Amino acid sequence: MELPNDRRYTQSHEWAKLDGDVVRVGITEFAVEQLGDIIFLDLPEVGTAVRAGAAFGEIESVKAVSDLISPVTGEVREVNEKLMDDLDAFADDPWEAGWMIVVAPEDPSELDGLLDADGYAAKAEEA
Amino acid sequence: MPGTPHSDRDRREMLAALGIDAADALFADIPQSLRATAMPELPPPLTEMELRDEARRVSDLNRNLDDLVCFAGGGIYDRFIPAIVGSVASRPEFVTPYTPYQPEASQGTLEAIFEYQTMISELTALPVANASLYDGATAMGEAVLMAADATGRSRALMAGALAPAARQATRTYAEASGVQIAEVPWDDASGQTDLGALAEMLGDDVACVALQQPNYFGCLEEMAEASWLAHEAGALFIAMVEPISLGVLAPPGEYAADIAVGEGQPLGLPPGFGGPLLGMFACTEQHLRRMPGRVVGRSVDADGKVAYCLTLQTREQHIRRARATSNICTNEGLCALAASVYLAAMGPQGLREAALLGAERAHELQEAMADSGLQPRFGGAFLNEFALRLPGDAEATVRALCEDGWLVGPTLGRDYPELSDCVLVAATERRTREEIAGLAEALQRAARPED
Amino acid sequence: MAEPTLFDLSQPGKRCITMPQPARAPEQYLPEGQLRAEPPALPEVSEPEIARHYARLAAWNFNVDRNFYPLGSCTMKYNPRASEAIAAEPGWARLHPATPEECMQGALRLMRDLETWLAAILGMDAVSLQPPAGAAGEFTSLRVFRAWHDSHGDTARRRVIVPDTAHGTNPASVARCGWDVTVLTSDEEGRVSPDALRDVLGDDVAAIMLTNPNTLGLFETHVLEIAEMAHEAGALMYCDGANLNALLGHARPGDMGFDAVHVNLHKTFSTPHGGGGPGSGPIAVVAKLEPFLPAPRVRRAGEGTRTTGGEGALEWDWDRPQSIGKVQAWFGNFLVAVRAWAYIRSMGAEGLRQATEDAVLAANYIRRALEGELDLPYPATCMHECVFSAKTLADERGVHAADIAKRLLDYGIHPPTMYFPLIVEEALMIEPTETESKATLDQFIAAMREILRDAAEQPDLLHEAPHTTPVRRVDEVNAARKPVLRWQKT
Numbered sequence A: 001m002e003l004p005n006d007r008r009y010t011q012s013h014e015w016a017k018l019d020g021d022v023v024r025v026g027i028t029e030f031a032v033e034q035l036g037d038i039i040f041l042d043l044p045e046v047g048t049a050v051r052a053g054a055a056f057g058e059i060e061s062v063k064a065v066s067d068l069i070s071p072v073t074g075e076v077r078e079v080n081e082k083l084m085d086d087l088d089a090f091a092d093d094p095w096e097a098g099w100m101i102v103v104a105p106e107d108p109s110e111l112d113g114l115l116d117a118d119g120y121a122a123k124a125e126e127a
Numbered sequence B: 001m002p003g004t005p006h007s008d009r010d011r012r013e014m015l016a017a018l019g020i021d022a023a024d025a026l027f028a029d030i031p032q033s034l035r036a037t038a039m040p041e042l043p044p045p046l047t048e049m050e051l052r053d054e055a056r057r058v059s060d061l062n063r064n065l066d067d068l069v070c071f072a073g074g075g076i077y078d079r080f081i082p083a084i085v086g087s088v089a090s091r092p093e094f095v096t097p098y099t100p101y102q103p104e105a106s107q108g109t110l111e112a113i114f115e116y117q118t119m120i121s122e123l124t125a126l127p128v129a130n131a132s133l134y135d136g137a138t139a140m141g142e143a144v145l146m147a148a149d150a151t152g153r154s155r156a157l158m159a160g161a162l163a164p165a166a167r168q169a170t171r172t173y174a175e176a177s178g179v180q181i182a183e184v185p186w187d188d189a190s191g192q193t194d195l196g197a198l199a200e201m202l203g204d205d206v207a208c209v210a211l212q213q214p215n216y217f218g219c220l221e222e223m224a225e226a227s228w229l230a231h232e233a234g235a236l237f238i239a240m241v242e243p244i245s246l247g248v249l250a251p252p253g254e255y256a257a258d259i260a261v262g263e264g265q266p267l268g269l270p271p272g273f274g275g276p277l278l279g280m281f282a283c284t285e286q287h288l289r290r291m292p293g294r295v296v297g298r299s300v301d302a303d304g305k306v307a308y309c310l311t312l313q314t315r316e317q318h319i320r321r322a323r324a325t326s327n328i329c330t331n332e333g334l335c336a337l338a339a340s341v342y343l344a345a346m347g348p349q350g351l352r353e354a355a356l357l358g359a360e361r362a363h364e365l366q367e368a369m370a371d372s373g374l375q376p377r378f379g380g381a382f383l384n385e386f387a388l389r390l391p392g393d394a395e396a397t398v399r400a401l402c403e404d405g406w407l408v409g410p411t412l413g414r415d416y417p418e419l420s421d422c423v424l425v426a427a428t429e430r431r432t433r434e435e436i437a438g439l440a441e442a443l444q445r446a447a448r449p450e451d
Numbered sequence C: 001m002a003e004p005t006l007f008d009l010s011q012p013g014k015r016c017i018t019m020p021q022p023a024r025a026p027e028q029y030l031p032e033g034q035l036r037a038e039p040p041a042l043p044e045v046s047e048p049e050i051a052r053h054y055a056r057l058a059a060w061n062f063n064v065d066r067n068f069y070p071l072g073s074c075t076m077k078y079n080p081r082a083s084e085a086i087a088a089e090p091g092w093a094r095l096h097p098a099t100p101e102e103c104m105q106g107a108l109r110l111m112r113d114l115e116t117w118l119a120a121i122l123g124m125d126a127v128s129l130q131p132p133a134g135a136a137g138e139f140t141s142l143r144v145f146r147a148w149h150d151s152h153g154d155t156a157r158r159r160v161i162v163p164d165t166a167h168g169t170n171p172a173s174v175a176r177c178g179w180d181v182t183v184l185t186s187d188e189e190g191r192v193s194p195d196a197l198r199d200v201l202g203d204d205v206a207a208i209m210l211t212n213p214n215t216l217g218l219f220e221t222h223v224l225e226i227a228e229m230a231h232e233a234g235a236l237m238y239c240d241g242a243n244l245n246a247l248l249g250h251a252r253p254g255d256m257g258f259d260a261v262h263v264n265l266h267k268t269f270s271t272p273h274g275g276g277g278p279g280s281g282p283i284a285v286v287a288k289l290e291p292f293l294p295a296p297r298v299r300r301a302g303e304g305t306r307t308t309g310g311e312g313a314l315e316w317d318w319d320r321p322q323s324i325g326k327v328q329a330w331f332g333n334f335l336v337a338v339r340a341w342a343y344i345r346s347m348g349a350e351g352l353r354q355a356t357e358d359a360v361l362a363a364n365y366i367r368r369a370l371e372g373e374l375d376l377p378y379p380a381t382c383m384h385e386c387v388f389s390a391k392t393l394a395d396e397r398g399v400h401a402a403d404i405a406k407r408l409l410d411y412g413i414h415p416p417t418m419y420f421p422l423i424v425e426e427a428l429m430i431e432p433t434e435t436e437s438k439a440t441l442d443q444f445i446a447a448m449r450e451i452l453r454d455a456a457e458q459p460d461l462l463h464e465a466p467h468t469t470p471v472r473r474v475d476e477v478n479a480a481r482k483p484v485l486r487w488q489k490t
Helices: A029-035 A087-092 A108-113 A117-126 B008-018 B023-027 B048-059 B085-091 B107-124 B134-150 B164-176 B195-201 B223-232 B285-290 B317-323 B333-371 B393-403 B433-447 C048-058 C082-090 C105-122 C133-151 C169-176 C192-198 C225-234 C241-246 C287-292 C334-370 C389-397 C399-409 C438-457 C458-462 C476-481
Strands: A015-019 A022-027 A036-042 A055-061 A064-069 A074-079 A101-105 B155-159 B180-184 B206-213 B236-241 B259-263 B279-283 B295-298 B306-310 B385-389 B423-426 C124-129 C160-163 C179-182 C203-212 C236-240 C260-264 C284-287 C298-299 C312-315 C386-389 C426-429
Touching: A022 B333, A022 C236, A029 A064, A029 C389, A036 A087, A036 C476, A064 C082, A101 A108, B008 B023, B008 C334, B008 C438, B023 C334, B048 C082, B048 C105, B048 C334, B085 B333, B085 C048, B107 B333, B107 C284, B134 B155, B134 B164, B134 B206, B134 B236, B134 B259, B134 B279, B155 B164, B164 B180, B164 C133, B180 B195, B180 C399, B195 B223, B206 B223, B223 B236, B223 C386, B259 C105, B279 B285, B295 C192, B295 C476, B317 C169, B317 C179, B333 B385, B333 B423, B333 C048, B393 B423, B393 B433, C082 C203, C082 C334, C105 C124, C105 C284, C105 C298, C105 C312, C105 C334, C133 C169, C133 C203, C133 C236, C133 C241, C133 C260, C133 C284, C133 C287, C160 C169, C169 C179, C179 C192, C192 C225, C203 C225, C225 C236, C236 C241, C236 C386, C241 C260, C241 C334, C284 C287, C334 C386, C334 C426, C334 C438, C389 C438, C399 C438, C399 C458, C438 C458
Parallel strands: B155 B180, B155 B206, B206 B236, B236 B259, C160 C179, C160 C203, C203 C236, C236 C260
Antiparallel strands: A015 A022, A022 A101, A036 A055, A055 A064, A074 A101, B259 B279, B295 B306, B385 B423, C124 C284, C260 C284, C298 C312, C386 C426
């Protein structure tokens, strides 16, 4: 499994990338494959407070719903509103175009506690 | 055992395939202490011939609407049911399938329900309708919970003049979820909901305001004003409606209701002692993903041909489990189908005529009663039902009328102690002028036995 | 060819039903502003068009009259015609619920009979016919539990333990009751183990919900010990009765320590599913919970302060101060109860016991016939249903449970329940019921074998199935992404 090395990962298949002083959040390609055809994303509004380990939204396929878990605690600064317009494009590029939210973290060092690419790859292969 | 397709030989062959002598061996997992030691105490089995006779013997203890002239209402009406409704709705191809989870094997049911959704959307003038809920009462319960979810508020204001069963079922539903219900009083003269009182009860903790049109007393409510008041306070407006009346009355969409619910029995379902019924549910696009229950969508198949399927299932219990928008699974699909056939048979013109004929008969009835000195309890305008004040014991009068072959009701005393001298009377297109004269006369006899 | 909708067929001025003309204009008696601006755009069609439209749609439905439905946990039995005929009689169908009690004695008697019979079958003390479906029965029971706890001042209980094999309605009903779900993991045999329960049980637990037999078709062998543990901890025991068809005359939930159980009349008692409903979900409870059941209850006249008439007369008891209140509009889905009454009356105790035996025999016959062909993750003797898995096939050939299911449609067989219970990957859950002949079971087994052979040799035949249905695989992704939920003029 080839994974970008420029970001951190959660056990629940989100990625978090430090981008200056904000954190960009999305889900991994593995998660997208597991979900199958995505039909709906429920993302928070700008300004919402999110907490590390707690759901910030939901992602739905035809026959499953999964929580989207925030990797960090902070406030939502940006939401990728374009995703819902083209869910196939999102599924094609979950690493870059498919980012979901940008969070201003309370403590950027929270990222250090997450999995690195190798750690996540090992975890994903178990599953 | 009647109807079994297994001969003793079939059973022996199946047992042999399993290498056992008797089916009892298959129950070995049930601990011995839990194995039944005796048969349940049930009456001995009847042949079909005996069963039909026995069922008839028991049902003869009832007096049904073939035997009574029905001026009763309270949500269940003796409407005319076109023959085509029963003919279609009793087809085994519609009666015996399962829920249409396999769209390729269920296009008939799915297209029929898609049509039903469209018809309910047309009747209510709201863009989205679901595939049915249990009945009008539980549809109201669902609507209130949905409004609480949508607004994040936890108080619901319901008109006291809204059907008691719907208020009670909503309490059972809502209070378990921490939603408090408060009742808006009605005006003692008009029978309409007191909008001044409503305005005072509204606040920023109110999730929704629910009124019924016509209300339980048959009176027409000022829905547009109530809806405006609710929206001013940031609450949703829920309209409980009677479907036939929507042939002439302004529909919920015209007065900006967010959710419409209703009891669909008048749409071609027999009274059936109050069940099965049909819970109608429609709402605005904005609340689509919070909607309870199944919904059918139009799509295409692998060849690009129009095809229907259940959709937005992620709202439902089999996928979202504890976080589903409702726990409902089985709904009233066959009743919804019957309602569609009914609405297609009546068409917009027939529906309007049925509504107007019922209203006309009810007004004639009111006039005939006035000649006998009996008056509606309330002064508000009504459509095809009103609360009648009786001079004597209302319960006794209703019983005496029934003995005489006339059905009116329900009486109001149990749900409204202050209206214990009142009974609901309703008319539909089925009632004749002779019957109206007959009831007026019978009422005069029954209400004044001393004369 | 697609069947146009009634809206496509509609043309202004066509009518099916005509009515006498109203004499008065509504403006004469209705206030201004109450009238509808535009009539509803209902279809305008003639009777022959309606008849043919629905006849064509009917032909597109699989249904129990025509097709085998081995749909696990759904108990798709044949629906006896006598039950249908009786329920259609005016004596039941045209009975108004506001009729005075003296004139509804037959209905009260039928309800009283059915309550008594269900109590005897289940080994419980009191029955309410009011919940209109299984999920409503679950909710009603949990509300009764909550009222019972509350009546003891025991208001801190917030958790309900639900096994991972449970139907989705269980957790959803718990949530509806304002409680939280604790999921209990099944043991390696597919059952609830007392050890696992011990870890999650506590004095904040309001109830445990078990389906018995569970959705793997296995009897919960530790049920008595589980009930003892639950009661010790002050919790109540709930039985999801969806699988009652495995127990009739053989075992009773009441003997297993359950405090409440719901019954799906539209499963176990042979009433039709109606393409999704109506059903009926009566509940049965132990005596201590009876005061909390929905009002009204049927009682003998003279037991209360009122009386409706002579000896043996029945009446409603509305004076139920501890009742949870109403859970639907009137007295439940009465006409469904009529069908179940007729079914039980025609079967008798021996007949019901035989039905269960034949259902369990049929499930095991299928299990044995297919056990070499598909994975059988829980290989024990099953009760009324068995759960296979297409996991190996999916891994090795890329053929999934859904592909097998869709291919079965080409044989005129409705697919088994798929991807449930959730703990079985690629699950195919098969419940044949007792009303399918051995010949039908053999046809199903032969079809499955042929399909599994094709899965190895020509998997695309399965991937592209069904081939013979009125439409081919439906694009459910498109339907959900861009919902079209009503007809629109194009």
